Amino acid sequence: MSSATDAPGAVWRLAAITFIGGLGGGVVFPIIPIEGLRLGISAALIGLILSLNRISRMLSNPFTGIIVDRFGPRLPLTLGLLVEASATLSFNAGLSGSEPAFWFMLGRVLWGIGSSLIMVGALTAALLFSSHQSRGMASAKVRMGLSFGVPGGLILGGLIADLVSSNAAFLTASAITLIGMVGAYRYVPARPENTATRSRRGWSRRRFRAGWLTTLQLLRPGPLWFILLFNFLMFFSVQGVILASLVVVVEERGLSIAGLGAQGSSGLLMAVMIGTSALVSLLIGRRLDRRKRRTGLLVPAVLLLIAGYATLALAENSGLAAVGLCMVGVGLGGINIPLMVMLGDITTPDRYGRTIGIYQVMGDLGGSLGPVTGLAAIRQFGSTSTLLAITAVTTIMLPLALIVRRRELRSAAARKTQ
8 A cells, every 4th residue: 555545445444343343332331330230230330330431532532542642543443443342252251250340340440441442543534544535535434434333233133132141142242243354454554554653653651751742732622632632522412412411311302213112203303314324424424525714614514403302302303303313414424524634634643643533532522521511411401401511511612613724724724825
């Protein structure tokens, strides 16, 4: 492979591997609460067990970024899938061991570390194996794999657990993840041959310290912070509040699709949002690759996101709720891909991993605070007031979009005068 621009196949393989990683996680997630309660674990402790995944991932992301920049994406992707497979076997041990809470907690911590290696590795690789003219589609393909993996796993895990057993579902998740590990090692390139950092392979305490110092330098005030804040707000509202509380909203309002209950109806509504986001991501990615300006769609996407939240907040029937979530999905796709493309534009390739690591920390922080805040607010104030409050919070994205847009136009004007 002679250059990053010759790697469309590598990007599709990355998308498949991220899908497999998410598939295993989706299989596990809905089974743990049911089996945990059956094994005598308290509801509060089960909540902690479920949250440990995101906490350990958030703490791992900066270190993962350093590893990716040092060794390239193949090693972290392969290692991440191996760690996830080991985590799933820990869940198996919890089903039959004398300390199920310990094994479940260990599994979730390991899963967070593994998913950090996979997500940061895959998103960094999307930037490495693309150029300015292909970065949008590369980012969209990898995001699509991440978006569809977990919902697919939720369906697969539920079916296997119902038809066979929870133990069989965990073993299936482990087998799927190991297949992905082999694929990552076999088919993901270590790094593009033209990457300037290829001569720096290896590891030492001095190099790790230098990598950590570079990570801290990226946190200095600058354009990156606008993107980081964007990502925090997006994960707080969508990945946090919406995904965690949608089933509560559906149940509170008595919404139903095809006669299904709250869980089934909310699952279908989530699928509408995620599917719309993935489709729009591909369309946006193609459009961005054909344009010199990356930020032109941010303001319309934010406006759609705000309108979607407002529609969902006031929806009294499932059709209007689906329309609101479609608008949220369009806005999400219209924000996600430009942010990823801009990260590639403003960062040098030797710092892609550390930049993505910080980016994911902010996303995980928002995604951790969102469920706690959203569910507590709905219990206290009701779903309508809570969703309208989230709509108001989301409007902070609008001035951010305008600032980012203005900065890009200024940079373009400065380059023309040089």
